[in-house]
Amino acid sequence: MIPDDRLYTAQHEWLKVEDGEAVLGITDFAQQELGDVVFVELPAPGQEFAAGSEIGAIESVKAVAEIYTPVAGSVEAVNEGLEDAPELVNEDPYGGGWLVRLRLDDEGPRDDLMTAADYEAQLAG
Amino acid sequence: MQRTVLYRRHVESGARFGPFAGYEMPIQYEGVLAEHRAVRERAGMFDVSHMGEIRVRGPRALPLLQRLTPNDVGALHPFRAQYSALLSERGTFIDDLLVYCLDPEDYLLVVNAASRARDLALLEAAAAADGEGVRIDDESDETALIAVQGPRAAEIVADVVGGEAVELRYYSFLHQNGEERMVSRTGYTGEDGFEIYTAADRAEDLWAEFLERGSDAGLMPAGLGARDTLRLEAGMMLCGQDIDEETTPIEAGLSWIVKWKKGDFTGRDALVRQRENGCRHRLVGFEVEGRGIARHGHRLTVRDVPDCAGPVTSGAFAPTLGRAIGIARLDCAGGGPPEPGSAAAVTVRGREIDCRIVRLPFYRRPKRGV
Numbered sequence: 001m002i003p004d005d006r007l008y009t010a011q012h013e014w015l016k017v018e019d020g021e022a023v024l025g026i027t028d029f030a031q032q033e034l035g036d037v038v039f040v041e042l043p044a045p046g047q048e049f050a051a052g053s054e055i056g057a058i059e060s061v062k063a064v065a066e067i068y069t070p071v072a073g074s075v076e077a078v079n080e081g082l083e084d085a086p087e088l089v090n091e092d093p094y095g096g097g098w099l100v101r102l103r104l105d106d107e108g109p110r111d112d113l114m115t116a117a118d119y120e121a122q123l124a125g
Numbered sequence: 126m127q128r129t130v131l132y133r134r135h136v137e138s139g140a141r142f143g144p145f146a147g148y149e150m151p152i153q154y155e156g157v158l159a160e161h162r163a164v165r166e167r168a169g170m171f172d173v174s175h176m177g178e179i180r181v182r183g184p185r186a187l188p189l190l191q192r193l194t195p196n197d198v199g200a201l202h203p204f205r206a207q208y209s210a211l212l213s214e215r216g217t218f219i220d221d222l223l224v225y226c227l228d229p230e231d232y233l234l235v236v237n238a239a240s241r242a243r244d245l246a247l248l249e250a251a252a253a254a255d256g257e258g259v260r261i262d263d264e265s266d267e268t269a270l271i272a273v274q275g276p277r278a279a280e281i282v283a284d285v286v287g288g289e290a291v292e293l294r295y296y297s298f299l300h301q302n303g304e305e306r307m308v309s310r311t312g313y314t315g316e317d318g319f320e321i322y323t324a325a326d327r328a329e330d331l332w333a334e335f336l337e338r339g340s341d342a343g344l345m346p347a348g349l350g351a352r353d354t355l356r357l358e359a360g361m362m363l364c365g366q367d368i369d370e371e372t373t374p375i376e377a378g379l380s381w382i383v384k385w386k387k388g389d390f391t392g393r394d395a396l397v398r399q400r401e402n403g404c405r406h407r408l409v410g411f412e413v414e415g416r417g418i419a420r421h422g423h424r425l426t427v428r429d430v431p432d433c434a435g436p437v438t439s440g441a442f443a444p445t446l447g448r449a450i451g452i453a454r455l456d457c458a459g460g461g462p463p464e465p466g467s468a469a470a471v472t473v474r475g476r477e478i479d480c481r482i483v484r485l486p487f488y489r490r491p492k493r494g495v
Contacts (some may be wrong), residue, residue: 035350036158038442039418039449041474057474059418061157061442062350083416 002027003094007110008119009070014094020107022071025098026058026089029123034060037089042067042078042100049073055100058089070113073102129174130269130325134332138346145349146238148175153348160347161354161444164314165490167343168275170335171352173320174328177241177265179234179248185258186230189251193391194224195374197384201226206296206309209382211236211244212392216373216399220244221364223311225298233264233307237364241265269328273335273344274318274355276490281339282308282319285331290319313352315359316490357450358443360410360486366421367408367438367452375399376454377408378485406454407462408438410485411469413449415478418442419471425453425480428468432458437471443487450487451480 002008006016012030016023031037039059049055049069056067078100082088089097114122126149135142140151151172153160163169181190190198196209203226211219220240225233236244245263252259273282283291289299290308298309305324312318323331335344353363362368368377373396375383383396413419419440427433433455440451451471455462463469469480 035153036156038158038444039416041417059442061161061354061444062152064418064420 002116002120004116007113007115009068009113010122011068013068013070015070015110015113017104017110020104021076022073022102022104023098024067024069024100024102026065026067026093027119028093030065031090031093031097034058034063034065034089036061037086040079040082040086040089040099042082043075045075045077047075049075049102058099067099069100069102071102071110072105074105076101076103127175129172130328131172131174131271131332134329135172135346138336140346140348143349146175148238150175151346151348153350154346157348157350157354158444160345160351163343163345164275164316164347164351164355165445166276167345168273168277168281168339169314169345169347169351170332170339171272171274171347171349172270172332173272173352174269174325175238176270177236177238177244177263178268178270178322179236179241179245180262180264181232181234181248181252181259182230182262183257183259184230185255186232189248189255189259190224190232191387191390193248193251194222195383195390195392195396196224197387198224198226198232199387200384203228204298206298206311210374210379211247212374212390213370214392214395215370216375216392216395217370218364218368218372218374218377219247219370221362221368225307225309235270239365267325269323269325270320271323271328271332271335272312272314272318272320273339274312274314274316275344276317277342277344278316278318281335281342281344282321284338285334286321293319313359313361314355315361315486315488316355353439354441354444357439357441357452358445358486358488360488362408362452363439367454372406372408372454373399373404376404376406403461405458406435406456408452408454409462410483410487411451411453411471411480412446412483412487413451413471413478413480415480417471417473417476417478418449419451419473419478419480423471423473425451425455425469425471427455427463427482428470430457430460430463430467432456433460433463445488452485
Protein backbone atom coordinates (compact mmCIF):
# COMPACT_ATOMS: atom_id res chain seq x y z
CA MET A 1 0.00 0.00 0.00
CA ILE A 2 1.25 3.44 -0.92
CA PRO A 3 0.21 6.00 1.71
CA ASP A 4 -2.03 8.72 0.20
CA ASP A 5 -1.18 11.34 2.83
CA ARG A 6 1.95 12.49 0.97
CA LEU A 7 3.49 13.25 -2.43
CA TYR A 8 5.99 11.30 -4.55
CA THR A 9 8.85 11.90 -6.99
CA ALA A 10 9.83 9.93 -10.07
CA GLN A 11 13.02 9.01 -8.17
CA HIS A 12 10.96 7.02 -5.63
CA GLU A 13 11.09 9.48 -2.78
CA TRP A 14 8.14 10.67 -0.71
CA LEU A 15 7.49 14.08 0.77
CA LYS A 16 5.01 14.81 3.52
CA VAL A 17 4.26 18.54 3.76
CA GLU A 18 2.80 20.02 6.92
CA ASP A 19 2.90 23.51 8.49
CA GLY A 20 5.69 24.81 6.27
CA GLU A 21 7.81 21.72 6.86
CA ALA A 22 8.40 18.65 4.74
CA VAL A 23 9.53 15.20 5.85
CA LEU A 24 11.44 13.27 3.18
CA GLY A 25 11.92 9.52 2.77
CA ILE A 26 12.21 6.82 0.14
CA THR A 27 9.40 4.55 -0.99
CA ASP A 28 8.94 0.87 -0.31
CA PHE A 29 9.77 0.18 -3.96
CA ALA A 30 13.05 2.09 -3.59
CA GLN A 31 14.12 0.20 -0.45
CA GLN A 32 13.33 -3.11 -2.12
CA GLU A 33 15.39 -2.16 -5.14
CA LEU A 34 18.31 -1.11 -2.95
CA GLY A 35 18.31 -4.18 -0.75
CA ASP A 36 19.73 -4.24 2.78
CA VAL A 37 20.57 -0.68 3.79
CA VAL A 38 23.79 -0.53 5.85
CA PHE A 39 24.64 3.18 5.94
CA VAL A 40 22.78 6.47 5.53
CA GLU A 41 24.63 9.75 5.09
CA LEU A 42 22.50 12.75 6.01
CA PRO A 43 23.11 16.51 5.94
CA ALA A 44 23.81 18.62 9.01
CA PRO A 45 20.87 20.49 10.56
CA GLY A 46 20.77 24.08 9.35
CA GLN A 47 22.18 23.31 5.92
CA GLU A 48 20.26 24.93 3.05
CA PHE A 49 19.44 23.24 -0.21
CA ALA A 50 17.99 24.26 -3.55
CA ALA A 51 15.28 22.11 -5.07
CA GLY A 52 16.78 19.16 -6.92
CA SER A 53 20.08 19.16 -5.03
CA GLU A 54 21.79 16.16 -3.52
CA ILE A 55 21.50 16.11 0.26
CA GLY A 56 22.93 12.72 1.19
CA ALA A 57 23.15 9.07 0.22
CA ILE A 58 21.76 5.69 1.16
CA GLU A 59 24.12 2.74 0.85
CA SER A 60 23.02 -0.86 0.70
CA VAL A 61 25.45 -3.77 0.71
CA LYS A 62 25.70 -3.57 -3.06
CA ALA A 63 24.65 -0.12 -4.17
CA VAL A 64 24.70 3.59 -3.43
CA ALA A 65 21.69 5.81 -4.02
CA GLU A 66 21.90 9.57 -3.71
CA ILE A 67 19.15 11.39 -1.85
CA TYR A 68 17.78 14.48 -3.61
CA THR A 69 15.41 17.03 -2.20
CA PRO A 70 12.58 17.92 -4.58
CA VAL A 71 11.97 21.16 -2.66
CA ALA A 72 14.11 24.05 -1.47
CA GLY A 73 14.62 24.46 2.25
CA SER A 74 16.85 24.20 5.27
CA VAL A 75 17.40 21.06 7.32
CA GLU A 76 15.36 21.16 10.53
CA ALA A 77 16.23 17.66 11.71
CA VAL A 78 17.61 14.36 10.48
CA ASN A 79 16.60 10.86 11.56
CA GLU A 80 19.38 10.13 14.03
CA GLY A 81 18.04 6.65 14.64
CA LEU A 82 19.42 5.63 11.26
CA GLU A 83 22.98 5.95 12.52
CA ASP A 84 22.65 2.80 14.61
CA ALA A 85 19.74 1.24 12.75
CA PRO A 86 19.97 1.97 9.00
CA GLU A 87 17.77 -1.09 8.44
CA LEU A 88 14.79 1.05 9.49
CA VAL A 89 14.79 2.32 5.88
CA ASN A 90 14.01 -1.25 4.79
CA GLU A 91 11.70 -2.16 7.61
CA ASP A 92 9.57 0.99 7.79
CA PRO A 93 10.26 3.24 4.78
CA TYR A 94 7.11 5.35 5.24
CA GLY A 95 7.48 5.69 9.01
CA GLY A 96 10.53 5.08 11.23
CA GLY A 97 12.78 5.08 8.17
CA TRP A 98 12.22 8.76 7.33
CA LEU A 99 15.38 10.67 6.38
CA VAL A 100 15.21 14.44 6.93
CA ARG A 101 12.79 17.19 7.92
CA LEU A 102 13.12 20.43 5.96
CA ARG A 103 11.85 23.94 6.69
CA LEU A 104 10.40 24.95 3.31
CA ASP A 105 11.49 28.13 1.56
CA ASP A 106 8.31 28.22 -0.45
CA GLU A 107 4.97 26.90 0.67
CA GLY A 108 3.36 27.04 -2.78
CA PRO A 109 1.72 24.10 -4.55
CA ARG A 110 3.90 21.14 -5.56
CA ASP A 111 2.72 20.58 -9.10
CA ASP A 112 5.85 18.68 -10.05
CA LEU A 113 5.17 15.98 -7.44
CA MET A 114 2.88 12.98 -7.86
CA THR A 115 -0.08 11.85 -5.79
CA ALA A 116 -0.06 8.30 -4.43
CA ALA A 117 -2.35 7.23 -7.28
CA ASP A 118 -0.06 8.77 -9.92
CA TYR A 119 2.98 7.17 -8.32
CA GLU A 120 1.27 3.81 -8.21
CA ALA A 121 0.46 4.20 -11.91
CA GLN A 122 4.12 4.98 -12.62
CA LEU A 123 5.20 1.82 -10.81
CA ALA A 124 2.66 -0.25 -12.71
CA GLY A 125 3.55 1.36 -16.05
CA MET B 126 22.89 -13.09 -21.97
CA GLN B 127 23.43 -16.72 -20.96
CA ARG B 128 21.67 -18.53 -18.13
CA THR B 129 22.87 -21.45 -16.05
CA VAL B 130 20.91 -24.71 -16.01
CA LEU B 131 19.62 -23.75 -12.56
CA TYR B 132 17.90 -20.56 -13.75
CA ARG B 133 14.37 -21.91 -13.22
CA ARG B 134 15.22 -22.99 -9.67
CA HIS B 135 16.36 -19.47 -8.89
CA VAL B 136 13.15 -18.00 -10.23
CA GLU B 137 11.21 -20.42 -8.01
CA SER B 138 13.24 -19.25 -5.01
CA GLY B 139 12.46 -15.60 -5.74
CA ALA B 140 15.94 -14.60 -6.88
CA ARG B 141 16.79 -11.15 -8.08
CA PHE B 142 19.09 -11.40 -11.08
CA GLY B 143 21.92 -9.31 -12.42
CA PRO B 144 24.50 -9.59 -15.18
CA PHE B 145 27.84 -11.19 -14.35
CA ALA B 146 30.46 -12.19 -16.94
CA GLY B 147 27.83 -12.58 -19.65
CA TYR B 148 25.47 -14.60 -17.45
CA GLU B 149 22.19 -13.62 -15.87
CA MET B 150 23.05 -14.70 -12.32
CA PRO B 151 21.14 -14.67 -9.02
CA ILE B 152 22.43 -11.71 -7.00
CA GLN B 153 20.24 -12.32 -3.97
CA TYR B 154 17.18 -14.24 -2.81
CA GLU B 155 16.03 -13.21 0.67
CA GLY B 156 18.71 -10.52 1.02
CA VAL B 157 22.48 -10.23 1.04
CA LEU B 158 22.77 -9.80 4.82
CA ALA B 159 20.59 -12.81 5.63
CA GLU B 160 22.44 -14.98 3.11
CA HIS B 161 25.84 -13.81 4.34
CA ARG B 162 24.85 -14.62 7.92
CA ALA B 163 23.50 -18.03 6.90
CA VAL B 164 26.89 -18.97 5.45
CA ARG B 165 28.82 -17.76 8.51
CA GLU B 166 26.47 -19.36 11.03
CA ARG B 167 24.83 -22.29 9.26
CA ALA B 168 25.06 -22.96 5.52
CA GLY B 169 24.43 -21.35 2.17
CA MET B 170 24.25 -22.78 -1.34
CA PHE B 171 25.50 -20.97 -4.44
CA ASP B 172 25.02 -21.66 -8.13
CA VAL B 173 28.39 -20.96 -9.68
CA SER B 174 27.80 -22.89 -12.88
CA HIS B 175 29.03 -19.92 -14.89
CA MET B 176 32.59 -20.93 -13.95
CA GLY B 177 34.49 -22.64 -16.75
CA GLU B 178 35.84 -26.20 -16.64
CA ILE B 179 38.66 -27.00 -19.03
CA ARG B 180 40.09 -30.52 -19.24
CA VAL B 181 43.78 -30.97 -20.06
CA ARG B 182 44.79 -34.53 -20.81
CA GLY B 183 47.62 -36.54 -22.29
CA PRO B 184 51.23 -37.56 -21.71
CA ARG B 185 52.34 -33.94 -22.22
CA ALA B 186 49.62 -32.40 -19.99
CA LEU B 187 51.86 -32.04 -16.94
CA PRO B 188 54.77 -30.28 -18.68
CA LEU B 189 52.30 -27.99 -20.47
CA LEU B 190 50.64 -26.93 -17.21
CA GLN B 191 54.01 -26.56 -15.51
CA ARG B 192 55.00 -24.14 -18.26
CA LEU B 193 51.74 -22.12 -18.16
CA THR B 194 51.07 -21.86 -14.41
CA PRO B 195 53.29 -20.60 -11.55
CA ASN B 196 52.33 -23.19 -8.92
CA ASP B 197 53.95 -26.64 -8.94
CA VAL B 198 51.54 -28.98 -10.71
CA GLY B 199 54.15 -31.73 -10.33
CA ALA B 200 53.61 -31.67 -6.57
CA LEU B 201 49.90 -32.49 -6.98
CA HIS B 202 48.78 -36.02 -6.21
CA PRO B 203 45.65 -37.47 -7.79
CA PHE B 204 42.49 -36.19 -6.09
CA ARG B 205 44.20 -33.07 -4.84
CA ALA B 206 43.73 -29.52 -6.11
CA GLN B 207 45.76 -26.32 -6.01
CA TYR B 208 45.13 -22.60 -6.47
CA SER B 209 47.16 -21.14 -9.33
CA ALA B 210 46.97 -18.78 -12.28
CA LEU B 211 47.57 -18.16 -15.94
CA LEU B 212 50.09 -15.34 -16.17
CA SER B 213 51.22 -13.04 -18.96
CA GLU B 214 54.91 -12.67 -19.90
CA ARG B 215 54.89 -9.65 -17.57
CA GLY B 216 53.93 -11.96 -14.71
CA THR B 217 50.46 -10.44 -14.42
CA PHE B 218 47.14 -12.26 -14.05
CA ILE B 219 45.30 -13.37 -17.15
CA ASP B 220 43.17 -15.50 -14.82
CA ASP B 221 43.28 -17.21 -11.46
CA LEU B 222 42.16 -20.82 -11.34
CA LEU B 223 42.03 -24.16 -9.58
CA VAL B 224 44.00 -27.12 -10.96
CA TYR B 225 42.48 -30.50 -10.09
CA CYS B 226 44.71 -33.55 -10.63
CA LEU B 227 42.56 -36.49 -11.74
CA ASP B 228 45.67 -38.46 -12.57
CA PRO B 229 49.19 -37.43 -13.61
CA GLU B 230 48.05 -37.26 -17.25
CA ASP B 231 44.62 -35.75 -16.62
CA TYR B 232 43.79 -32.34 -15.12
CA LEU B 233 40.70 -30.17 -14.74
CA LEU B 234 41.16 -26.40 -14.68
CA VAL B 235 38.35 -24.36 -13.14
CA VAL B 236 38.50 -20.84 -14.50
CA ASN B 237 36.55 -17.59 -14.33
CA ALA B 238 33.66 -17.19 -16.76
CA ALA B 239 34.88 -13.84 -18.04
CA SER B 240 38.26 -15.23 -19.11
CA ARG B 241 37.21 -18.72 -20.15
CA ALA B 242 37.46 -18.12 -23.91
CA ARG B 243 40.84 -16.51 -23.57
CA ASP B 244 42.16 -19.25 -21.26
CA LEU B 245 40.94 -21.87 -23.70
CA ALA B 246 42.65 -20.17 -26.66
CA LEU B 247 45.86 -19.87 -24.70
CA LEU B 248 45.81 -23.55 -23.69
CA GLU B 249 44.92 -24.69 -27.20
CA ALA B 250 47.71 -22.65 -28.72
CA ALA B 251 50.21 -24.10 -26.26
CA ALA B 252 48.91 -27.63 -26.92
CA ALA B 253 49.12 -27.16 -30.68
CA ALA B 254 52.71 -25.95 -30.40
CA ASP B 255 53.45 -29.04 -28.32
CA GLY B 256 52.35 -31.52 -31.00
CA GLU B 257 50.20 -34.57 -30.21
CA GLY B 258 50.78 -34.92 -26.50
CA VAL B 259 47.91 -32.89 -25.02
CA ARG B 260 44.19 -32.73 -25.60
CA ILE B 261 42.17 -29.72 -24.45
CA ASP B 262 38.40 -29.97 -23.96
CA ASP B 263 36.03 -27.25 -22.78
CA GLU B 264 33.55 -29.07 -20.52
CA SER B 265 31.95 -25.91 -19.15
CA ASP B 266 28.57 -26.25 -20.82
CA GLU B 267 28.10 -29.86 -19.69
CA THR B 268 29.10 -29.06 -16.11
CA ALA B 269 27.11 -27.36 -13.37
CA LEU B 270 28.73 -26.22 -10.14
CA ILE B 271 26.97 -25.91 -6.79
CA ALA B 272 28.88 -24.62 -3.75
CA VAL B 273 27.62 -25.55 -0.28
CA GLN B 274 29.43 -23.47 2.33
CA GLY B 275 29.24 -22.89 6.06
CA PRO B 276 29.83 -24.57 9.43
CA ARG B 277 26.94 -26.97 8.81
CA ALA B 278 27.85 -27.69 5.16
CA ALA B 279 29.55 -30.98 6.06
CA GLU B 280 26.51 -32.55 7.70
CA ILE B 281 24.28 -31.44 4.81
CA VAL B 282 26.69 -32.71 2.16
CA ALA B 283 27.04 -36.01 4.04
CA ASP B 284 23.28 -36.38 4.02
CA VAL B 285 22.85 -35.60 0.32
CA VAL B 286 25.91 -37.09 -1.39
CA GLY B 287 27.24 -39.43 1.30
CA GLY B 288 29.56 -39.42 4.29
CA GLU B 289 32.71 -40.15 2.30
CA ALA B 290 32.75 -36.50 1.18
CA VAL B 291 33.13 -35.34 4.77
CA GLU B 292 36.37 -37.34 5.10
CA LEU B 293 37.92 -35.10 2.43
CA ARG B 294 40.76 -32.83 3.49
CA TYR B 295 40.82 -29.20 2.39
CA TYR B 296 41.66 -29.01 -1.35
CA SER B 297 40.91 -32.71 -1.93
CA PHE B 298 38.12 -34.19 -3.99
CA LEU B 299 36.46 -37.43 -5.02
CA HIS B 300 34.38 -38.75 -7.89
CA GLN B 301 30.97 -40.34 -7.60
CA ASN B 302 29.10 -42.48 -10.12
CA GLY B 303 32.03 -42.62 -12.50
CA GLU B 304 32.86 -39.03 -13.27
CA GLU B 305 29.27 -37.80 -13.21
CA ARG B 306 29.82 -35.95 -9.96
CA MET B 307 32.94 -34.50 -8.37
CA VAL B 308 32.88 -33.34 -4.76
CA SER B 309 35.65 -31.00 -3.68
CA ARG B 310 36.41 -29.49 -0.28
CA THR B 311 37.02 -25.98 -1.54
CA GLY B 312 35.24 -22.65 -1.56
CA TYR B 313 35.32 -18.89 -1.78
CA THR B 314 33.70 -17.82 1.47
CA GLY B 315 36.23 -18.33 4.28
CA GLU B 316 34.10 -21.14 5.75
CA ASP B 317 34.37 -24.90 5.59
CA GLY B 318 32.55 -26.05 2.51
CA PHE B 319 32.24 -28.07 -0.63
CA GLU B 320 32.00 -27.46 -4.33
CA ILE B 321 30.04 -30.05 -6.24
CA TYR B 322 30.61 -30.39 -9.97
CA THR B 323 27.82 -32.31 -11.62
CA ALA B 324 26.59 -33.24 -15.06
CA ALA B 325 24.44 -30.29 -16.12
CA ASP B 326 21.32 -32.43 -16.63
CA ARG B 327 21.47 -33.61 -12.98
CA ALA B 328 21.93 -30.17 -11.46
CA GLU B 329 18.28 -29.19 -10.98
CA ASP B 330 17.51 -32.33 -8.99
CA LEU B 331 20.64 -31.96 -6.89
CA TRP B 332 19.86 -28.31 -6.12
CA ALA B 333 16.32 -29.23 -5.05
CA GLU B 334 17.59 -32.08 -2.89
CA PHE B 335 20.04 -29.80 -1.09
CA LEU B 336 17.32 -27.21 -0.47
CA GLU B 337 14.94 -29.79 0.91
CA ARG B 338 17.35 -31.80 3.03
CA GLY B 339 19.44 -28.84 4.11
CA SER B 340 16.59 -26.71 5.38
CA ASP B 341 16.59 -28.28 8.86
CA ALA B 342 20.23 -27.28 9.23
CA GLY B 343 19.38 -23.76 8.09
CA LEU B 344 20.67 -23.95 4.51
CA MET B 345 19.62 -21.01 2.34
CA PRO B 346 20.23 -20.30 -1.33
CA ALA B 347 22.74 -17.46 -1.54
CA GLY B 348 23.55 -15.17 -4.45
CA LEU B 349 26.59 -13.46 -5.87
CA GLY B 350 25.98 -10.50 -3.55
CA ALA B 351 26.73 -12.54 -0.44
CA ARG B 352 29.48 -14.43 -2.26
CA ASP B 353 31.24 -11.11 -2.80
CA THR B 354 31.00 -9.90 0.82
CA LEU B 355 32.02 -13.35 2.11
CA ARG B 356 35.09 -13.62 -0.09
CA LEU B 357 36.13 -10.05 0.69
CA GLU B 358 35.94 -10.66 4.46
CA ALA B 359 38.06 -13.77 3.88
CA GLY B 360 40.63 -11.62 2.02
CA MET B 361 40.22 -13.52 -1.24
CA MET B 362 40.96 -11.70 -4.47
CA LEU B 363 38.41 -11.34 -7.26
CA CYS B 364 40.04 -11.73 -10.66
CA GLY B 365 39.17 -8.91 -13.04
CA GLN B 366 38.64 -6.58 -10.10
CA ASP B 367 41.42 -6.89 -7.49
CA ILE B 368 43.85 -8.81 -9.63
CA ASP B 369 44.13 -8.30 -13.35
CA GLU B 370 46.61 -7.93 -16.16
CA GLU B 371 48.26 -5.06 -14.32
CA THR B 372 48.84 -7.09 -11.15
CA THR B 373 51.36 -9.83 -10.36
CA PRO B 374 51.00 -12.49 -7.64
CA ILE B 375 53.77 -10.76 -5.68
CA GLU B 376 51.93 -7.44 -5.72
CA ALA B 377 48.76 -9.23 -4.66
CA GLY B 378 50.38 -10.97 -1.68
CA LEU B 379 50.02 -14.30 -3.47
CA SER B 380 53.72 -15.14 -3.74
CA TRP B 381 52.92 -18.56 -2.30
CA ILE B 382 51.46 -19.65 -5.64
CA VAL B 383 54.82 -18.93 -7.29
CA LYS B 384 57.20 -21.90 -7.07
CA TRP B 385 60.63 -20.65 -8.02
CA LYS B 386 62.41 -24.00 -8.04
CA LYS B 387 60.09 -25.92 -10.36
CA GLY B 388 61.63 -24.64 -13.60
CA ASP B 389 60.62 -22.05 -16.13
CA PHE B 390 57.04 -20.83 -16.60
CA THR B 391 55.37 -17.90 -18.33
CA GLY B 392 56.05 -14.67 -16.47
CA ARG B 393 58.86 -16.07 -14.32
CA ASP B 394 61.55 -13.61 -15.51
CA ALA B 395 59.33 -10.63 -14.70
CA LEU B 396 58.53 -12.05 -11.27
CA VAL B 397 62.21 -12.73 -10.52
CA ARG B 398 62.96 -9.07 -11.30
CA GLN B 399 60.18 -8.00 -8.93
CA ARG B 400 61.44 -10.30 -6.22
CA GLU B 401 64.91 -8.80 -6.52
CA ASN B 402 64.02 -5.15 -7.07
CA GLY B 403 60.82 -4.91 -5.07
CA CYS B 404 57.51 -3.88 -6.55
CA ARG B 405 55.95 -0.51 -6.91
CA HIS B 406 52.32 -1.59 -6.49
CA ARG B 407 50.82 -3.49 -3.60
CA LEU B 408 47.35 -4.75 -2.83
CA VAL B 409 46.57 -4.02 0.80
CA GLY B 410 43.59 -4.50 3.06
CA PHE B 411 42.08 -1.61 4.95
CA GLU B 412 39.28 -0.98 7.42
CA VAL B 413 37.12 2.12 7.45
CA GLU B 414 37.18 3.68 10.91
CA GLY B 415 35.02 6.70 10.21
CA ARG B 416 31.43 6.68 9.08
CA GLY B 417 31.01 5.61 5.48
CA ILE B 418 31.79 2.91 2.96
CA ALA B 419 34.73 2.89 0.56
CA ARG B 420 33.77 1.48 -2.82
CA HIS B 421 35.50 0.26 -5.96
CA GLY B 422 37.11 3.26 -7.67
CA HIS B 423 37.47 5.48 -4.59
CA ARG B 424 41.01 6.57 -3.80
CA LEU B 425 42.87 5.46 -0.66
CA THR B 426 45.72 7.64 0.61
CA VAL B 427 48.19 6.52 3.26
CA ARG B 428 48.79 9.33 5.74
CA ASP B 429 52.38 10.24 6.64
CA VAL B 430 53.74 8.45 3.57
CA PRO B 431 54.10 10.90 0.70
CA ASP B 432 52.80 9.62 -2.65
CA CYS B 433 51.49 6.33 -1.29
CA ALA B 434 47.96 6.06 -2.67
CA GLY B 435 45.81 4.18 -5.12
CA PRO B 436 42.37 3.03 -6.14
CA VAL B 437 40.09 0.86 -4.03
CA THR B 438 39.64 -2.37 -6.00
CA SER B 439 36.99 -3.89 -3.69
CA GLY B 440 35.10 -2.12 -0.95
CA ALA B 441 31.99 -3.07 0.95
CA PHE B 442 30.25 -3.15 4.27
CA ALA B 443 31.41 -6.35 5.98
CA PRO B 444 28.35 -7.88 7.63
CA THR B 445 30.28 -10.18 10.00
CA LEU B 446 32.55 -7.37 11.18
CA GLY B 447 29.89 -4.67 11.25
CA ARG B 448 32.11 -2.13 9.50
CA ALA B 449 33.31 -1.27 6.03
CA ILE B 450 36.45 -2.91 4.62
CA GLY B 451 38.30 -2.94 1.35
CA ILE B 452 41.29 -3.81 -0.75
CA ALA B 453 43.27 -1.07 -2.48
CA ARG B 454 45.99 -1.14 -5.10
CA LEU B 455 48.58 1.25 -3.72
CA ASP B 456 51.36 2.86 -5.70
CA CYS B 457 54.11 3.04 -3.08
CA ALA B 458 56.56 4.82 -5.38
CA GLY B 459 60.01 3.91 -4.06
CA GLY B 460 59.06 2.86 -0.55
CA GLY B 461 57.72 -0.51 0.53
CA PRO B 462 54.09 -1.22 1.37
CA PRO B 463 52.65 0.54 4.42
CA GLU B 464 52.84 -1.35 7.71
CA PRO B 465 49.61 -2.79 9.08
CA GLY B 466 48.21 -0.20 11.47
CA SER B 467 49.18 2.75 9.24
CA ALA B 468 46.60 5.52 9.15
CA ALA B 469 44.95 6.13 5.78
CA ALA B 470 41.97 7.96 4.35
CA VAL B 471 39.46 7.60 1.57
CA THR B 472 37.40 10.37 0.04
CA VAL B 473 33.71 9.60 -0.42
CA ARG B 474 31.32 12.22 -1.84
CA GLY B 475 33.84 14.93 -1.05
CA ARG B 476 34.28 13.87 2.56
CA GLU B 477 37.52 12.39 3.89
CA ILE B 478 36.98 9.27 6.00
CA ASP B 479 39.60 7.74 8.33
CA CYS B 480 40.85 4.26 7.45
CA ARG B 481 43.55 1.94 8.72
CA ILE B 482 45.76 -0.50 6.81
CA VAL B 483 45.23 -4.03 8.13
CA ARG B 484 46.60 -7.47 7.41
CA LEU B 485 44.50 -9.83 5.28
CA PRO B 486 42.26 -11.70 5.83
CA PHE B 487 39.75 -9.51 7.66
CA TYR B 488 37.92 -12.57 8.93
CA ARG B 489 39.13 -16.02 9.96
CA ARG B 490 36.61 -18.66 10.84
CA PRO B 491 36.61 -19.74 14.48
CA LYS B 492 38.12 -23.14 15.20
CA ARG B 493 35.30 -25.51 15.85
CA GLY B 494 35.44 -28.88 17.52
CA VAL B 495 35.22 -31.82 15.12
